[in-house]
Amino acid sequence: xxxxRNDRVKDFQYVLKSNRASALADPFVRNQVQALLLKLxxxxxxxxxxxxxxxxxxxxxxxxxxxxxxxxNIVLNLILDGSINGRLxxxxxxxxxxxxxxxxxxxxxGKWLDGLKRVRKILVGRLNENKTLNKRSGSFSGIDMVW
Numbered sequence: 001x002x003x004x005r006n007d008r009v010k011d012f013q014y015v016l017k018s019n020r021a022s023a024l025a026d027p028f029v030r031n032q033v034q035a036l037l038l039k040l041x042x043x044x045x046x047x048x049x050x051x052x053x054x055x056x057x058x059x060x061x062x063x064x065x066x067x068x069x070x071x072x073n074i075v076l077n078l079i080l081d082g083s084i085n086g087r088l089x090x091x092x093x094x095x096x097x098x099x100x101x102x103x104x105x106x107x108x109x110g111k112w113l114d115g116l117k118r119v120r121k122i123l124v125g126r127l128n129e130n131k132t133l134n135k136r137s138g139s140f141s142g143i144d145m146v147w
Contacts, residue, residue, distance in 0.1 A: 041066060041074055046083060049097060057093045068093075 041064045048063055049055050061071040075095055078084045086097040 038074070041070075042078060042083070045071075045074060045078065049084065049086075049095065053096070053098045055095045055097065057088075057095060060095065 045060060045064060048060065057068065057071055057075070060075070061068050064071055064074070066074070072088070072090075075084075075086075075088055079086055079088065084097070085099070086095055088095055
């Protein structure tokens with residue numbers, strides 16, 4: 001339990017390997033141990049990457065004592081749930097943690113779209129006003145009367 005509390009992945013796995021027969025004999029316990037190991041690796045990964053802007057995935061896999069696929073899944077889950085802000089470059093096998101720089105074109109396009117939404121809202125409002133006016137008005141010998 002000390003290994004788990006202190007986020008020592010390698011010590012935790014060593015204890016599991018040395019007691020494999022007794023600890024992992026029960027399927028229920030085996031599933032719980034897998035969940036604990038995943039949680040431990042996730043917590044440890046978050047602590048590992050704090051001082052870095054870019055991290056090689058194979059280094060992370062070695063530190064977590066996990067396969068490359070397991071490490072990639074952990075990183076992707078942490079990115080998706082918002083625990084870490086970063087991008088995974090799968091071609092170069094690098095986790096990029098540098099802050100996102102907003103594209104000026106995307107920002108300008110967003111402002112333009114917001115303006116179009118406002119214009120649309122105004123036009124829809126005016127069309128609805130005209131429909132209600134047309135429903136209320138009646139015609140009597142060529143003279144329009146509004147009720």
